Amino acid sequence: MSSATAQSSSRSGNLDCSSYARGLYINGKWLPGKGIPVTDPSSGNVIAEVADGSVDDARAAVDAAAAAAGGWRATSPRNRAQILLKCFDLMMQRQDELAYLISLENGKSLADARGEVAYAAEFFRWYAEEGVRISGEFMTSPGGGNRIIVDYEPIGIAVLITPWNFPAAMATRKIAPALAAGCTVVLKPASETPLTAYALAALYSEAGVPDGVVNVLTTTNPGTVTAAMLNDSRVRKLSFTGSTGVGRLLLAEASKSVLSCSMELGGNAPFIVFDDADLDAALDGAMVAKMRNGGEACTAANRFLVQDGIYDRFVAGLTARMKALKVGPGTEPDTECGPMITRKAIDKIEALVSDAVDRGAKVELGGKALDREGYFYPPTVLSNVSHDADMAKDEIFGPVAAVYRFGTADEAVAMANDTEYGLAAYIYTQDIRKGMAISSRIETGMIGLNRGLVSDPAGPFGGTKQSGLGREGSHHGVIEFMEAKYIATSL
Numbered sequence: 001m002s003s004a005t006a007q008s009s010s011r012s013g014n015l016d017c018s019s020y021a022r023g024l025y026i027n028g029k030w031l032p033g034k035g036i037p038v039t040d041p042s043s044g045n046v047i048a049e050v051a052d053g054s055v056d057d058a059r060a061a062v063d064a065a066a067a068a069a070g071g072w073r074a075t076s077p078r079n080r081a082q083i084l085l086k087c088f089d090l091m092m093q094r095q096d097e098l099a100y101l102i103s104l105e106n107g108k109s110l111a112d113a114r115g116e117v118a119y120a121a122e123f124f125r126w127y128a129e130e131g132v133r134i135s136g137e138f139m140t141s142p143g144g145g146n147r148i149i150v151d152y153e154p155i156g157i158a159v160l161i162t163p164w165n166f167p168a169a170m171a172t173r174k175i176a177p178a179l180a181a182g183c184t185v186v187l188k189p190a191s192e193t194p195l196t197a198y199a200l201a202a203l204y205s206e207a208g209v210p211d212g213v214v215n216v217l218t219t220t221n222p223g224t225v226t227a228a229m230l231n232d233s234r235v236r237k238l239s240f241t242g243s244t245g246v247g248r249l250l251l252a253e254a255s256k257s258v259l260s261c262s263m264e265l266g267g268n269a270p271f272i273v274f275d276d277a278d279l280d281a282a283l284d285g286a287m288v289a290k291m292r293n294g295g296e297a298c299t300a301a302n303r304f305l306v307q308d309g310i311y312d313r314f315v316a317g318l319t320a321r322m323k324a325l326k327v328g329p330g331t332e333p334d335t336e337c338g339p340m341i342t343r344k345a346i347d348k349i350e351a352l353v354s355d356a357v358d359r360g361a362k363v364e365l366g367g368k369a370l371d372r373e374g375y376f377y378p379p380t381v382l383s384n385v386s387h388d389a390d391m392a393k394d395e396i397f398g399p400v401a402a403v404y405r406f407g408t409a410d411e412a413v414a415m416a417n418d419t420e421y422g423l424a425a426y427i428y429t430q431d432i433r434k435g436m437a438i439s440s441r442i443e444t445g446m447i448g449l450n451r452g453l454v455s456d457p458a459g460p461f462g463g464t465k466q467s468g469l470g471r472e473g474s475h476h477g478v479i480e481f482m483e484a485k486y487i488a489t490s491l
């Protein structure tokens with residue numbers, strides 16, 4: 001891929017994409033480079049080319065984070081908070097521009113992209129407020145002989161690795177708490193959506209984040225490049241969001257230097273609809289839980305588990321709503337379902353749908369990739385899906401609603417928990433007592449009880465089982481970037 005090709009197609013709408021591809025961002029400077037083409041998934045066209053970072057670049061990024069660490073740690077929490085608030089303000093001032101960029105490189109609708117920018121910016125506001133309220137502990141030892149003092153200190157240099165599906169929010173959900181805690185960071189964003197990460201890097205600098213506090217590096221060689229950072233003794237934290245498979249590899253790598261790890265991994269969310277649910281509310285929630293980001297979300301409803309008595313009405317209602325969605329390039333204002341990220345993503349969805357159909361699923365809507373340029377899969381509804389289908393175990397990561405049937409609450413709970421994942425679950429019932437009782441039996445880190453959306457910067461986001469370790473957002477998120485220091489004193 002020549003840079004000339006990238007340049008010639010770099011203007012899209014009002015955006016000159018090449019302006020976001022100035023190079024690696026290390027120590028507040030742009031180190032020019034090429035090698036990673038960035039594609040618009042609605043056309044397959046290359047819109048920019050970003051730098052391909054090497055192991056030496058990664059070392060330079062850690063050098064920069066190390067050089068900046070002392071000054072940032074010594075900056076008062078109030079001054080750090082003011083810089084974070086400025087990041088929030090600038091992101092919201094540029095919400096439209098950032099949303100367009102996200103939509104262009106990721107494919108999600110502009111409405112989803114605007115929502116992502118607001119969500120992503122909110123982490124800066126939340127952690128500006130949280131960062132000035134981090135307190136320690138003080139107590140008399142039970143024997144009465146000494147005092148126990150616990151101080152929370154910044155953990156040190158953090159390596160942050162993020163996926164393509166929320167290119168702004170997955171980065172700020174880590175950067176904001178890390179900076180509030182007093183840590184410096186190196187971010188490795190996904191190669192599919194690097195422009196958003198670089199656009200935000202420029203914005204942090206404008207907001208007053210000192211050089212070296214945030215460094216951003218893209219690479220086609222993530223295994224080797226991140227291993228070099230994880231094995232650098234100055235790095236003390238890995239915070240990863242992505243697939244469970246890559247998460248396992250990174251945990252193994254991080255074990256060599258016994259790094260503190262926060263892992264936000266894959267999901268297989270059940271969406272349980274009881275007979276006594278408010279049908280319209282359940283359908284509203286189902287559309288959000290399934291179709292936010294075109295189904296490309298870790299919290300996406302992967303399995304609709306619907307009780308016998310409401311099953312037919314739920315399938316009919318869901319099919320009607322899915323059918324009404326407007327499919328098109330994310331950047332077109334009326335689009336509700338954009339393209340998938342890559343051809344590979346389409347191939348995976350096709351394989352899962354064909355396996356489910358082979359095992360007896362009925363196609364109520366869609367079911368076949370669209371014959372047009374770009375990577376489009378239509379809103380699809382499958383009913384009577386077998387519990388043996390591959391899509392009952394794997395993330396679909398696309399606009400495919402798979403509906404399963406259950407009879408009793410015990411069956412629903414057993415089906416919901418029959419997965420290695422434990423990220424999110426949704427429950428619809430008008431009996432709140434039952435909803436709370438079922439919530440306590442579901443093995444996930446998050447539950448939407450009569451809600452199709454759980455993400456909130458003020459709530460602890462994260463999974464149980466193989467969906468992850470640790471929490472992001474809320475007070476929990478900043479503690480992930482801190483270490484408790486216990487001082488025993490006789491005073």
Ligand code: NAD
Pocket residue numbers: 161162163164165166170188189190191222223224226241242243244246247249250263264265266267297298299395423463467468
């Ligand atoms: P992925 O695991 O393929 O990639 C995630 C990141 O890891 C990317 O930056 C990628 O370049 C990097 N990477 C890949 N191989 C690596 C290696 N060997 N060493 C180091 N880094 C490596 O995931 P994806 O396809 O980008 O994102 C989709 C996945 O992310 C889904 O499984 C989804 O559920 C998950 N996800 C989870 C959450 C959450 O909060 N739990 C949020 C969003 C996405």
